[in-house]
Amino acid sequence: MIQPKALRRGDAVGVIAPASSPDQRKLTRGIQFLQSLGLKVYLGRTVTEKQGYLAGSDQVRLGDLHEMFLNPYIRAVFCARGGYGTARIAEGIDYDLIKCHPKIFWGYSDITYLHMAIQKFTGLVTFHGPMIVSDFNSAARFSFLQLFQPLGLAYNDRISPLQVIAEGKRAGSLTGGNLTVLTDTIGTPFEIETIGKILVIEDVNEPVYRIDAMLQQLKSSGKFNGIQGVVIGDFTMDKDQEAYSKELDYFFRCFFQSAPFPVLSGFKFGHGRRNYGLAFGVNACIDTAGKLLTAEPGIQL
CATH class of the missing domain: 3.40.50.10740 (Murein tetrapeptidase LD-carboxypeptidase, N-terminal domain)
Incomplete structure (x- = not known):
């Protein structure tokens, strides 16, 4: 990169x-x-x-x-x-x-x-x-x-409560973003590549059945084959956030609990009040034992 x-x-x-x-x-x-x-x-x-x-x-x-x-x-x-x-x-x-x-x-x-x-x-x-x-x-x-000095990412449970959905420790480059847009790339020249990568997902104002459908689209398209891990960021709804979060957490656990790669949720990336910046394309590591996501700096001096 x-x-x-x-x-x-x-x-x-x-x-x-x-x-x-x-x-x-x-x-x-x-x-x-x-x-x-x-x-x-x-x-x-x-x-x-x-x-x-x-x-x-x-x-x-x-x-x-x-x-x-x-x-x-x-x-x-x-x-x-x-x-x-x-x-x-x-x-x-x-x-x-x-x-x-x-x-x-x-x-x-x-x-x-x-x-x-x-x-x-x-x-x-x-x-x-x-x-x-x-x-x-x-x-x-x-x-x-992180744009002024080469600071690597070290996101752990002290920044926000993280939940382990599927255990493991893997390394790969970071990619992803908005789930709706990622799904839109399928079948285009710009289709998301996930082999050997850690996938970050987030979205806003999408009902749980739509998130289910989009993740199923990624799965059926082979995007979870060869993937190194999934990082679940903010999924927010303008109303009934508490009930929405409970329903969504249950869905994520059902969808990913038997995944052969590590999955962590609870990260503050995306449309929430806090949105920590991520460098896409850098080498990263997801470790569920330590509830930790680390990544190399995105810039050079």
Whole structure:
């Protein structure tokens, strides 16, 4: 994998909206957060564009992405928000351009599609973490520190209560993201690759039967063959969260309890209030005996 260069105070970073349009008030707060880290922020056209549920036309959003990677002064590309739309531009991306100009690429939710595509066709480590219109808190600030110095991940039971669903200890590179989007990649050139990997999954406002259907789709597609482990992040629902969580926990245990690979749940990755950043493509290890997920740094000095 290709590790992008670390950020330094004073570096220029770009903000784009490759999917849906961001809320401008939240965008302003996010820009202020980046500036508080000592970064100079440059905005792409898409952060103020709107075309229905998209942040401008496919051509505009694709152009924004290319321009940020091509610009020699931009050291990182942050996505303003998710929503929908990245699948529409994946086939038009110049992956050789990205490979020749590797830099930090950060986002989650619908951005999962771009994580899969960029990793598959460039080998660049990408980052799954809170976006610019997200509410920034201690978890978000801590997550961004990994972009300034090569900090490895060590996520254990002290950060959040973790539950062992299937026991074991395995190593593999991290991949995954939003479960709905991962399922959408099946049958496309950007289909998720899981052999030898540790799969991270999360989602929002999906009923349990839909999560069941999507995991069954991954299973029937052979995506759990040769996998090294599953890490279950946040699955949130706007209402009745407590009842939803109980039903979902029961489902995960039924689905994964006889898995021949380790499965841990309870991680704060995804659409929850805390969203710790992850480097996708780096070597990692899942160990259920210690309730621990470790991973190598995603950047190089």
